[in-house]
Amino acid sequence: MVQIKGLNVMKQSLRWNQLGLRLFRLLQKQPVGILYFDVIGYRMESQVWVREHHSEVLSLLGSILPTWKGNHAEGVIDYVMISEGVFLFIAIPPQWASEKKDKLESYAIQLDDEIRHCCVLSEETNRFLEIHYGVSWLDGVESVNAVQPLYGSLNRAYLEAYHKRDNECKEIKGRLFHLLSGGDLRPQYQPIYSLKSASLVGYEATLEGSSEETSNEKVLAYAVKTGKLADLHKRAIHDALVKYKESGCLSKLFVNVDERILKDPNALPIYLVNKMKEVDVDPRRLVIEIKFDRASEQDLQIIQTSIQLLKRQGMAIALDQVQYNLLDWKRIELLQPEYIKIHKNLIKEVQLDWMKEEQLKLLLSVVRRMNGQVIAMGVENEEELRKVITLGVDMGQGFALGHPQSLSSPVPALHPQINRLTVDSRERFIREGIPRDIIVQSKQVNHEHYVSEVADYFQLTERESYVIVVQDRQPVGLISKGKLYQRLGTRYGVSLYLNKKVFEIMDGTPLIVESTMSIEFVSKLAMSRSADQLYDAIIVMREGHILGVVTIQALLDRMTKNQIEWAKNTNSLTHLPGIHLIEDEIRRRREQQEEISLIYADLDSFKWYNDIFGFKKGDQVIERLAGIMVSLQKDDPNLFIGHIGGDDFMAITSQRTAESLCKEIIERFDQGIHEFYSPSINEQLHSMGKIETVDRQGNKVETKGVSISLSVLDCDNLQHYKLEDLSEQIIELKKSAKAIIGSVYVRGKCRGVSCC
Secondary structure, X not given: OOOOOOHHXXXXXXXXXXXXXXXXXXXXXOOEEEEEEEOOOOOOOOHHHHHHHHHHHHHHHHHHHHXXXXXXXXXXXXXXXXXXXXXXXXXXXXXXXXXXXXXXXXXHHHHHHHHHHHOOOOHHHHHHOOOEEEEEEEOOOOHHHOHHHHHHHHHHHHHHHHHHHHHHHHHHHHHHHHHHOOOOOOOEEEEEEEOOOOEEEEEXXXXXXXXXXXXXXXXXHHHHHOOOHHHHHHXXXXXXXXXXXXXXXXXXEEEEEEHHHHOOOOHHHHHHHHHHHHHOOOHHHEEEEEEOOOOOHHHHHHHHHHHHHHHHOOOEEEEEEEOOOHXXXXXXXXXXXXXXXXXXXXXXXXXHOHHHHHHHHHHHHHHHHOOOEEEEOOOOOHHHHHHHHHHOOOEEOOOOOOOOEOOOOOOOOEOHHHHHHHOOHHHHXXXXXXXXXXXXXXEEEEOOOEHHHHHHHHHHOOOOOEEEEEXXXXXXXXXXXXXXXXXXXXXXXXXXXXXXXXXXXXXOOOOEEEOOOOHHHHHHHHHOOOHHHOOOOEEEEEOOEEEEEEOHHHHHHHHHHXXXXXXXXXXXXXXXXXXXHHHHHHHHHHHOOOOEEEEEEEEEOHHHHHHHHOHHHHHHHHHHHHHHHHHHHHOOOOOEEEXXXXXXXXXXXXXXXXXXXXXXXXXXXXXXXXXXXXXXXXXXXXXXXXXXEEOOOOOEEEEOOOEEEEEEEEEOOHHHOOHHHHHHHHHHHHHHHHOOXXXXXEEEEOOOOXXX
C-alpha cells in the first residue's frame, strides 16, 4: 500500500490538535469532503528538480491558501500542508447529497486555476508543473472512532491523485523511450517573415505538435527532470535537419537549444558540426535559438564559450523569449546574439499598452546598436502585427503569419498581409508601384548550378550585373558580378569557388519586394540594409512571379522624378493629392476592376463662416476636415483621400465600408466644429438651434452652422464609366445633399455609360 510521507505524524496529532477537534465535532453533524493536491508532478529520478521546484510551489501555496480559504468561507473548513502536497477539508451541505464528488471536484478546479494564474512561479516551474488531485468524503462518525475512518478517507484522496500522476508518468516515460529509440518526433516548422519587405526569412523547428496521446512539450519537460534533455535535443535536431534537407529549403532554420546542454562547451558544437556534414546542410543557414531560465553568471561564461565555437562554424545565435529585465540585458550584452526573439507576453496587445510599447522601443534601440535584429514572437492578430511593424521590429512570427506545419506545405515567399500593412496606405495609393521600365530582366539559375556557369555567363554578357538564384521558380538568392569577381580575384579564389554550387556563395538574404510597392517605400527598405548589401540590386516579384531586378541608381533616379511631379500635384494647404492624382487613382482602380464608392465631401455655410471669422480660420476648418479623413486611413487600408480644392474633398473606398465611413466623418466633424466658433455663436446655436445668414445669391437663409454634405456614388464596374460622366452624377447627388439642412450623406448608384 502507498504510504503518505508526513501523514502518520498528522494522524497522531489529529486526536488533540485544534483542526482534529473541529473535524470530529463537525462529523457528528454533517459529512466532510477531503481534497488532496499533489504538487510534485511526476515521480522522477531527478530529485534535485523535486527539491527546488516542489518547495517553490508549496511556499507559494502557503501564501495563497489563507486568502483562498477566506474567499470560500462558507465551505472550506481548513487545510493542512504535508511534505508532498496539501489536504483541504470542505463542509458538505445537505443539498450536495447526490453530487458530492462533482461539487468537491469543482473546488479542486477552482484552486488549480488559482495556483496557475495567481502564483508568481518561475517560468521553468510553471512549465513543468503538473497538479493532480483526488477527492473523498466521510459521511459522519462517532467521536470515539473518528481517527481511523478519517485516516482512510485521507488515504483514498491521496491514492486517487497518486494513480493519476503515476499513469501519466508511465505514458510519458514510454513516449520518451520511444523517441530516444528512434521514434519520429514529427517536427513542425513555423515561418518567420521580414516585417520590412514581407519576404520569408526562415522557419523555426518546433516540437510542440501533438502525437497520439502525449504532447512533445510534456515529454520535453520530463526529459529535463530525468537528465535526458541532451539526448532528446540531439534527436530533435537530427529530425529537424533531415526533414529540412529533404524539403530542399534554402531559408534559415532556427532550432531550439536549452541553456543546460550548452554548459559542456564541446558536446553540442561537435555534435552539430558532425551532423551538418552528415546531412549536408550549410552551417550558415542554421540559427541556434537558446532559451534561458536560470543560468548563473558562471554558467553564462561557459555558455559563451560554446556560442563562440558555434559562431566560428558559421552558425548564428538567437536569444529566445527575451523580456524587459536585467538578466536578459546582461545576456544580450555578454553573448552578442544576431537575433533577439521578444517574448510573446511583451507582444500580446502591445497596441493597447503604452508601457509595453516603451519597453519594446528600448529593446529595439539596444539591439540596433549591436547590429542585431529583433523578432516579435506570438503575433496573433492584425492589430499586433500593425503595431510591431509601426515600431520598426525587423521580423515576426506567430499565428497571424503562419501556423507550425510540415515543410511540404508551401508558404508564400512574400506574405500578403505584411505586404499590405508595411506600405503606408496614403503613400501606397497616391504613388505608383515600381515602374516596369526600370525593372531589368535577369538570368535565373537553379541553386544547384555551379559557380563556373555563372562566371561564364557574366563573361559572355558584359552588360549583365546580376543573376537570380531560384528554387522551384522562387528566388532564394542573388549573385552580383562585382562580388563574384572579387571572390575569384583573391588568392586561390578560382580553385576555392569556381567548382562550388551557387547556393554556397550567393547572397541568401536579398531584398525581395512586390512590384505594387511604392518606390519610396522600397528605397527605405534598401537604405536600411547592412553596409555590404546597401547597393545590391532588388529582386522584384508580382503575384509569385519574378519580374527581374531593379538597381539602386534606377530606383533613386525615378524617386527624384516622382517627388518633383508630386509637388506639382498636391494641395499646398493639406498636402493631399490634387485633382490629377485623384483621376489617376480612379483609373488605377478601373484597371483592377474594383467595385468602389466615390465620396464627394464639401462644407455647407462655409462662405458665412469665412465672412465672419476670416480665411485663416476657414483654412483651419479645412485642415481639421482633412485630418479627420486621413486619420480614418489607419483603419481602412483601401481608403484613398484627395483634396480637389477649397472645401471640396474626394474619398475612394469599397462599397462595403462607405456607409460606416460617412457616419464616422459626420460624427467627428460635428463634434469638433464648435471649437472654431466664438462663444456668442455657440450660445446662439445652443439656444435657438439656428443662425440667419445669406447664401451665395444674397438670399436670406437659416443655418445650423457649418456642416458637411457627403455625396456617395457606388460604381460596380468602372470599365463602363467615363470620368466626366462620374463628375456629372456626383454633382446631382451633391444638389440633393445640399438641400438638406445639417450634416448628411446621400447615396446613389452610378448609371453605366459606354466608355470611349
